[in-house]
Amino acid sequence: MNLSTDLGYRRPELLAEPGWLWERRDDPNVRLVDCASPEAYGRAHIPGAVRLQVDVWIKEPEGGVHVMGPEKFAELMSGLGVSDDTTVVTYDDLNTTFATRLWWVLRGRFTPHPNEAVMCRVDYLKDRFDDPDVQVLNVLPEAHYSGEVNPFENSRVGHIPGSVNIPIEDFMAEDKHGMFKAARELEAILEKHGVSPERETVVHCQAGVRTTLGFFVLKLLGWDRVRAYDAAMAEWANRDDTPLVLGNT
Numbered sequence: 090m091n092l093s094t095d096l097g098y099r100r101p102e103l104l105a106e107p108g109w110l111w112e113r114r115d116d117p118n119v120r121l122v123d124c125a126s127p128e129a130y131g132r133a134h135i136p137g138a139v140r141l142q143v144d145v146w147i148k149e150p151e152g153g154v155h156v157m158g159p160e161k162f163a164e165l166m167s168g169l170g171v172s173d174d175t176t177v178v179t180y181d182d183l184n185t186t187f188a189t190r191l192w193w194v195l196r197g198r199f200t201p202h203p204n205e206a207v208m209c210r211v212d213y214l215k216d217r218f219d220d221p222d223v224q225v226l227n228v229l230p231e232a233h234y235s236g237e238v239n240p241f242e243n244s245r246v247g248h249i250p251g252s253v254n255i256p257i258e259d260f261m262a263e264d265k266h267g268m269f270k271a272a273r274e275l276e277a278i279l280e281k282h283g284v285s286p287e288r289e290t291v292v293h294c295q296a297g298v299r300t301t302l303g304f305f306v307l308k309l310l311g312w313d314r315v316r317a318y319d320a321a322m323a324e325w326a327n328r329d330d331t332p333l334v335l336g337n338t
Contacts, residue, residue: 097272099311103192105178110135120171122179124187135180139169145187146298147194154296154320156194159203166195173200184261185269186302193301193317207304209291209316211324215331218249218291224284225252226292228303229322233295236335241295243326247333249293253282254337257294257302272310279310286312293318293325 098104113119114137121138123130130140141147143165147157157165171177177195181187197204217223227248232238234254236246248254259278262268269275284290290312292303297319304317318325325331 096269098309099272100309103305103309110178118174119176119178120169122169122171122177122191124179124181124191125183129182138180141187141191142168145181145190146296147190148296154323156208156297156319162194163200184257184267184302185305186257186298189301189305190298193304207316209293209318211318211320211328211331214249214291214318214325217289218332219251222288224288224290225249226284226290226303227252227254227294228257228292228299229254229294230256230258231337233322235337236333241323243322245326245333247326247335249325250332250334253284255279255282255284255303257299260302260306269306269309275306275310286310286314289314289316291316291318293321296321296323 110119110121121135122141123134123138124141124145125134126145127140130138134140143157147162149155149157156162177191179188179191193207196207214225218225227234231254233240234248234252236248239246255278260269260275262270270278279285286307290307292300292307292315294300294303297317300317300319300321304315307315326333
């Protein structure tokens with residue numbers, strides 16, 4: 090049984106089944122990367138998995154808000170035994186957010202070719218957040234979206250005008266396995282909030298980790314026009330030239 094196919098995803102190949110991994114356990118061209126904490130990796134990990142050797146955010150050093158540069162990332166991946174011919178399978182122990190973070194950074198062949206088509210920069214979003222062909226998807230918890238709480242100590246609170254709030258927890262099945270909901274359920278959630286595959290979608294959270302899970306879900310459903318705002322609210326809410334609104338609308 091292939092659960093990914095049975096759940097109706099348009100791109101089930103983005104998920105690895107246990108049987109698929111077991112059959113390839115000795116394949117030198119498959120590299121399993123554990124994105125959990127060093128402590129969790131030390132307690133237990135899948136045989137043959139290597140540990141991601143940097144912070145799971147994979148950001149610029151010293152508090153940067155943008156993704157690690159291509160040269161540093163190439164060095165990191167080479168150290169994990171990843172080459173252009175490697176199929177990377179990644180997992181974590183927290184909602185798949187760290188795994189999707191690495192997946193998003195790896196999108197495309199391994200030799201670093203930064204792909205601006207999957208990224209959103211602040212100036213791009215400032216020019217387009219109110220464009221009728223663009224929809225902004227905020228995947229933070231509702232209290233963060235509304236400005237009710239400020240756990241990251243941003244200089245301002247609230248959300249980007251017109252953005253839609255769907256916390257990533259809504260995408261996950263309510264069971265112990267931490268799997269994604271079936272395609273029909275995910276599509277119903279997105280439709281309920283007015284989020285459509287016909288428009289370009291910019292996904293964001295606080296600093297790009299939850300973001301990549303939302304990005305992954307949309308790709309799993311076969312959506313093409315999707316960008317991740319990597320710097321997210323860590324950048325937007327700490328500038329004085331970016332609009333924010335309070336409340337749940």
